[in-house]
Amino acid sequence: MMYYLLQVNVLLIAFYLIYKLLLSQLTFYRLNRFILMSIPLTALLIPFLRTSGFNEVAASYVLPMVSLINEDLPFTELKSSKSWAPILGWIYLSGLVFFSIRFLVAISGLVGYLRNIDFKKENGLKIALVSTKEQSFSFFNFIVINQKDAGIYDMIVSHEEVHVRLLHSVDKVIAELLSCIFWFNPVVHYLKKDVTNNHEFEVDSILGTSKEEGEYIHGLSQSFPLLSERKLANSFSSKSNLLKRITMMTKAPSNSASKLNYLLLIPAAMLAVLSFSCAEQLEDNLSTEAPSPPAVPDDVYSGERVKEVTEMPQYTGGNEALYVFMAETIKYPEEAKKEGLSGVVYISFVVDVKGAVTDAKVVKGIHPVLDNAALEVVKMMPDWIPGKIGDKEVSVEFMLPISFKLNDSEQGDKKKSE
16 A cells, blocks of 8 residues: 555656646646646556556465575564554554544535525525625635625626636545645645646636736736635635736737647656556566466466455465564574575465465475475464455465575585585
């Protein structure tokens, strides 16, 4: 999960930088809106995509390699690196809960506020003129106008009506939810601001053509931007982006050739898919350079059929607990140390429908002494949580590479004795 989140956030940063550097200053606001809302979705999906050339599956589900140096697994190192995972997980979940609660408080407060206002209906809109310390705003088809803005009532209604028609509130809610999920990534918060700014640029560009531009800008400056803003709402004249809006309104429209910049996102997305596919394939190759295990019965899921398993078997306590067990159980045979034997032993085994470890065998060995040491420890494993397809327990084949390695001093001693 944490690795997936890391991938998504790397993609978010990469795509956002492309948008910011090449597209944000273009006046194709509707297209920019599509790009801004597509960036998170694309980042979420790409880690799941793999190109056909990198779609090979190992002969059995291969576990990460266990390394044994002398008599002790280098587990102190493994545990210290792994121990951050649960801590980071708890930090992430704490942030997720905090920002989710903040979101729920904001949206429930806004809905509660709107329920207490007496709206009048005009052309499918619900409009109210109220005395408040907040800016005039809209949220879906509700438009709330501050009495201080009564002099530009019609302009505000026209402005907010465009927000309603273009469903900008949907974007704002989605962007807010994304900022809860990826609360630790500053890029998401910048992206959320850009979504809001682009909404205003889009509305201004539509109304700027139907009204005298100078009159429209004057109307914006007449409102009260120093008032507080309602979270999640479309504020008529936000103090944070008023200057940007005026700048974009007075900017010359981008020429059609500038649309070619958007095409750069296609190779960027393809490169991202290819990069993740290559990375996964490299990782697979590093851990799966083992020969195919012997044929297995039809009721055992291995090879391509592993894809059918909806819930893979799990060692009780997860992989970390598995390697704790290995560290405490396996020993580097004295005979192997004397003979200077080292290398990787590949053990295949099946976790059956009851979770028992069965059919353990050496698929590729080095020497009987090391082969037996590896095989015995696998046979001693306690029961796993069985795998499932839907609600049905199934047997699944695994392969476990176990690396035996002598330390440098012992290798040197062996060479001297020879």
